[in-house]
Structure formats: C-alpha cells, structure tokens
Amino acid sequence: MNYWLMKSEPSAFSVDDLAAIPGKTTGWDGVRNYQARNMLRDDFRVGDLAFLYHSSCELPGVVGLLKVVRRGYADPSQFDPGSEYFDPGSDPHAPRWFCVDVKLKRKFGRVIGLEELRRHKPLRNLRLLQRGNRLSVMPVAKAEWDFILSLE
DNA sequence: GCCAACGTTGGC
C-alpha cells in the first residue's frame, strides 16, 4: 500500500469540485511530467491513499483525502484535439501519458497549510517541502502520512 | 507580478 500527495490548483479543480461529482470520482488527467507519469503508470495501486493538495491559491495546503480506485491507464485527454492536454506526438498504441481514477474519501475540516507543514520536524523530508519541488504527484512516507493525519 | 528553480527544446 502506497501513500501519495496530488496537487491541484483549486481555480481549475478543487476539493469542492470533486465533492460535487456524483460518486466523487474523477480521472486524474493532464499530468505531463515524465517522473510523475512513471509513478502513475507503474506505482499507483487500487487502494492507495493520497492527500489532495491545493496549490497556487490563497491558502496552499492539504485539503482532503483521496483513494485510488483505478490503476494507471492511458490518459484520454492526450488524444483529444479539443483538450488543452492534447499531445499530437503521443501514439495510441504506445501512449505517452497516464492517469488514474481517484475518489474523494473525505474533505478535511480545515486546510493543513503549507506553512504549518514546514513547522514540523517529522516532515522535514517531505518531498513537497524540498527546494524546487515541482512534481504534481509525489510519494509520501508512511510516517509522514500518519503525522499529517494527526494534525487535522 | 516577481522570481527562483526546474524541465524541455533544439542548434551545434
């Protein structure tokens, strides 16, 4: 069982947007970074849990809990000329980009803010807090996971 | 809006 953190800009897609979807499930598409792609394709498993993180907003931080409900599959948006994520260079027989399906398990009662996360020693190695980190999808260690959950 | 930090592109 793996633990993850998945970033989203709430102006584009927020925890409340997800909560409003029937079944609270969505395809996590549009990831266009090879490191993140490799994790979505190879490492995500059904039943894995993930924090949903809001970035580029007034209060960046962890806002809820997701569960992986479908393992990596070809991201349909790469083949859709109407999509902002369209990638004409991707071969349908060897797709370049992958996504998973996630379901919202729970929206937190409050935002566990980035600044707050930085204050805690047990999180000093959290990938999110490392210099220059830009991954939109990243692993979280079990100890870090448990610690962040205890903050809510 | 600024800017640091990183990824990607493409000429050579």
Place this chain on the structure above:
DNA sequence: GCCAACGTTGGC
C-alpha cells in the same frame, strides 16, 4: 552530448 534559450510551476 552540451548548453543556451525558453516555458512552467508555485510560493510570496
């Protein structure tokens, strides 16, 4: 393979 130029991310 090198590396300069450019684009993107994301906190502030």
